[in-house]
Amino acid sequence: MVEADARILLDWDALEVGETFETYEYVLTQEMIDTYRQGVMDPEASFPTISHKVDVKQYNARYRDAGSVNARCAFHCYNPPVPGKKIRVRAWIADKYLRRGKNYIVTEAVSVDEDGRLIDRVITHELKQPTEVGKKWGG
């Protein structure tokens, strides 16, 4: 039996800038780091946190929408994460805007490990009408 989706349907107009999400925690394993490094073809890649998309994870846990396309992403490096450490992520809605008739949401997240080391900060602009981009890109 399929469970009903209890998430809130996104109402872009009602979404409030500054809305914060519950802290998200996860343990970054060596296997995650190794897999990320294989994926990006860089044996020294230091911020596997990028692939965890933590800035939108809690948004996606609270809201459902038509999907999204990443339009812009900024990443600030502070300290490479250490395998085996728990990472705590605080995320919030940093901004929203309308451009050329399309709705965007900006999420921001800061990751800190269990010892209090600041890991990174990520800011992402997501277009909330992904099919519009698909039309532009063409098959």
Next chain:
Amino acid sequence: MGRLNRHYAIGDEVTPLVKDMTQEAINLFEGSSGESGPSQFTDEETARETLGTEGTVASGRMSLSFSIEMLRRYFGSDVFNHAGTVDLRFLRPVRPGDTITFTGKVIGLDREANGSRVSVEIKAENQRGDTTAVGQGSAVVPNAYLPQDE
């Protein structure tokens, strides 16, 4: 330990970084967070339904990772991993089979309290010469690493 004497000047070119995109690489990137469900990145049908494209695309975060790699190699991990930033806008999709070349050029040198911020313009192009992403990156290089007269 002697001074490292890294020197930066406006107009300096960063060594380009070339990446051959494969579906396997995309799958590894997406799977590295523990996510295993189909997405527009890993599943053609989901890509068709969500984006209206015929095939999968790579997450913009992969291009972000590659830009970070290019600048980490340029500034050194001792600097970039602690004071580096990249801000990238994604203009066109990157698909499996594409070869993406990342280039960079120094466009700014600014004194800050803890060193000098070196800013780099970033561009990514596919094998057809189409620009897939543009943006900027930077790192604050500690004064100890710079020639004394800078």
